Amino acid sequence: MPELPEVETVRRGLSPVMAGVRIAELEQRRPDLRFPLPERFASRLSGRTLLRLDRRAKYLLAPLDSREVLIMHLGMTGRFRITHGMEEAGPPADIDPAHDHIVFRMATGVTVTYNDARRFGFMDLVPERHLDRHPLLAGLGPEPLGNAFNAAYLADRARGRATDLKAFLLDQRIVAGLGNIYVSEALHHAGLSPNRSARSLARKSGRPTERAERLARAIRSVLTDAIAAGGSTLRDYRRADGALGDFQHAFRVYGREGAPCLRKGCPGTVRRTVQSGRSTFFCGQCQR
């Protein structure tokens, strides 16, 4: 589920019930997610107030009133769901409560439950002043929707890189937040082949290439649209069953193998290939 737009959607959904609220009790139901949870995790969080809910790349960051920061990553299948005290109907059909691993009982009576079937997600609790040096966060590239990310940056990082654009954009050290879906989507938007070498974005006669310009714009555009879509469908989903982290978005290429290319005037068909072990969807006609 979660690439940057989904994590941002989750952040916006959780903020109203968590930001500024005290955790009356945190229940930890197993010793580990992907990694062992920190020592005394539950007792260090119980009674703390969550000051804000921020996002960096695909990480949720929750600064606490203890000068510590709770770091959360959803992996592949991590989901949060919100339940209000009265509702005891149990989780929706597509959630197996056996994978409810962490339960936040907020002082307001709201419960936020972290469910993660594959357990690729993780949480950590670190002193605020160590956050920037945290091994998980220290090497991350710029936020694609922030000021530091642009064509000139991409062109610089692409210099001499032998890898293809697919792998280049999946690398969180280059730009932080894209995953398998939005890399395909962004490359389609930009009209660039996922097989093209990254170095072909590098500067020519001192200036970022036109391709780098297109790609930077495409990444911003695709992510911005997905966040907008997540935000709007989230409200409907919450009305239905109070859950978070699931939403529909109309992808232009992802998951559309064999279907017509949606670029205006393009006669192509979407193809699926495998790059570094993962599906890539693209149109061989309009992506060069």
Add this chain to the structure above:
DNA sequence: ACACGGACCTGAAGGC
């Protein structure tokens, strides 16, 4: 430094 493949874990979907 970079590039690549395998590893982690569970569940859903498809073929026979």
Add this chain to the structure above:
DNA sequence: TGCCTTCAGGTCCGTG
């Protein structure tokens, strides 16, 4: 109804 294989939105780690 099984059983088996493949695939899934992430990223870490070991190997060249």
